[in-house]
Amino acid sequence: MGNSKHLGLFLLAPAGIFVILFFLAPVVLTGVFGFTNMSTATGITGGSYMVSESAMRPLRSRFGEDALADQLSKRIYTIDEEGLQAAAEAGGDAAALTELRSNFFNESFGNRREVETAIKSLNARPSTTRGIKIISAQFVKSVINVRFDTFEELLTSIADFGIELSDDQIEALADVTYTGWTFTLQNFKTMVELPDTRKTLINTLFYVFTTLILFNTGFALVLSISTHYMPTGPAGFFRSIWLLPRVTPPVLYVLMWKWLAWDTGFLSVILEPMGFAPRNWMLDSPTNAWVFIILINGIVGASMGMLIFSSAIKAIPASLFHASEVDGATRRQQIWHIILPQLRWPILFITIYQTLSLLTSFEYILLATDGGPGGATEVWALSTYLKALQNYGGALQYGYGAALSLVLVVIGISVSLIYLKLFDFKNLTAPPKIE
C-alpha cells in the first residue's frame, strides 16, 4: 500500500494550489502591502520616474533644492533639427524655417515670447500670429511631466536639458520623482496618530460585544430553550423562521430593514399618527443606527447559535428531565441546572467563532448604513474596505487599507489557533486505520 501516500498527495494537490494562491499568498501580501504607500496614485505594479509639480514640492521642502526645482520646472526653447522637422510637419512656413535654421540654429530662448520675437525678426516671417505660434510651439524643451521608465533615462534627459547634478541631487531626485509605491512605516504611524482610529476601535468593540452578548449567544439561548419546551411542530416552524435571515441573501435582507426604516417606510407610516414625524429611522441618529445595525447582524447571528444549542439540548438524555420533574424541579431550575451546564462548550464555541466573524465582517453594515451617519457606525473591518476599495473622495489607499486589515489578520490567526487548541485537536487527527 505504498502508493496511498502518493494518492493522498495527488488528491490533496488541487486544494493545496487554491489554498496557496488565495489564502497564503493574500495573508503574506497583506503583510507586505501594509508596509507600502500603495494607492491609485502609485499604481500597483512598478512605477516610473517623472518630474512633476507634486515631485518638486518635496524637492524644495525636504531637500531644500529650490534652485534645482526652479531649473527643472522651466521650459526652454531650442532651435534644433528635431524642432525644425516637427514645425515643417505642423505646416510651418518653409521659407521662414530655412531662415530660422541659418540664423538661430542651436540657440536657446528662456521663454516663448523670446523665441517668437526671434521668428518675427526674420525676413520671411509668417504673416499671421497663428503662423508664428505654429512654429514656436515646436521648439519647447522640458523635462516636466514626461514619464520615464527608468531613472537613467530621466538623468540623460536632464543632462540634455543642460542641467548638471551633484550626487546628492541625483539621490534626492530619485526619491521625489519615483511615481510607484515604496516601502514605508507611515501607515502604522498614521493609524496610531489619527483620532479616527480610536473612534473606530471603540465602535468595533461596542458592536462586537453588544451583538455577541445580546443576540449571538443571548437571544440564541432564548430561541433554543423556548423551542425546546414546545411540541415538535411549532418548534420546527419557529426555527425555520429564525433561520430565514441567514438564508436570505444579504442585499435583500438589508433591503427589508430599509423598507422598515425608510422615511416613507413602515415605521414612519405607523408612528406618524402617534406624533412622530416621518424620518429615516435608521440614519437619523447614531443611536438609532446602532440599534438597527445590532438587530440586523444579531438576528442573522442568533440563528447559528440557535441551531447549535438546540442540537446540544437534544443530546441531553430525556430521562434527566423526567427525573427532575418527578423531583419537583421548576422550569427555571431545569434550565439552570440541566440545560446550561450542558451548553458550556457550545457557548464557548459560538463565542469564539462569532467574535471573529463579527470583528471581520462588514457586509451588513456596508449595506445598511455604510458607516453613517457621519462615521458613527464605522467599524474596523468596514474602514479597511472604505479606505482601500471604496473612496468617493480621492485615491484608494491600498497600502493603508492593507495595514488596517493586517491588524485583523493577526487577530484572526491568533484566535484561530486558540480555537484549534481548545477544540480537541488530537481526536481529529487520529491516524488512518487501514495502513
Place this chain on the structure above:
Amino acid sequence: MSGNYRTWPTLVFLSVLTAPLILMYSYLFVDTITNTPPGSVIPNEFTLEHWRFLTETIPGRPSIWLATWNTFVFATVTMVIVLMVSSSAGYALSRLQLPARSFFLGGIMVLHAFPTVTLLIAIFLILQMLGLYNSLAGVILVKTALELPFGIWIMKGFYDTVPWEIEMAGIQDGATRFQVWTKLVLPQVKPAILALGIFSFLSGWSEFILPLVLAPDNNVQVLSVYLAALIADDQNFDMALFKSVGVFYVIPVIVLFVFFQNRLMNIYSGGTKG
C-alpha cells in the same frame, strides 16, 4: 417533552418576538404585486407593473437576464469546483496516510475559522496583477478558494463516519485505494455531496462582497451587485421595484430551502461564517 409544564406561555412569547420578522417577509412578497397609497400600510390594488424589469432593461443597468445568467454561472461553477476539490481532499485527509497529516488537518481547521474577508484587499490586488479583475473566472476562483476549507472540513467529517470495513473489504478483493474511493466510498457520502453542493450553490448565489469588489462591471455583474446598485441609486427610488427584483433574485434560494431545509440545518450548524 415535559408534560408537567404549560406550553402556551412559551408559544405566545415566541410568537410575539417572531411577528416582526414574519411581517417583514410578508410585506416583501405582498408589495411586489400591489400598490399602497401613501401614508398607509394596507395595499389597495393589485398590479404587475413592479415586475416590468423582466421585459424592459432599466436604463443604465445590464439586462436582468444577463445578471441572472452571470449569477447562475458563478454559483454553479463554484459549486462544481468546491465539490470536486473538497471530496478528494477530504478523503485524503480522512483516510490516507500523508506526510505531515496533522499539519494539514490543523491548517484546514485554522483556515476554516479564519475570517477570509480580511484578505479582500490583497486578493483584489492579486487579481489586478493576474489580469483577472472584472472577470467571472477570477471571482469564481476566489469564491471557490474561500469555500474550500469549510467544504473539506465537512467532507472529512462525513468520510470519518463511513465504516472502515467497507474499505477493508474492497482492498481484500484486490481493488486499489483509488478504486475503493471512487467505487465504494463516494456512493456512501452522496448525502454529504448533495448537502455541500446545495450549500455552496446558495452561498455563491447570495455572495455580495466578492463580486462587488472583484467584478463590478455591467457585463459580469451578478444579481446581488445589480440589486445593490439599483438600491444605491438615489435618483430612482422605487421600493416596490427593489423588492420585486429581490424576490426574483431569491426564488431559487426559497425553492432549495423549502426542499432541503433539514439538510441545510445540519450543515449550517456545522459552522459557517456570519
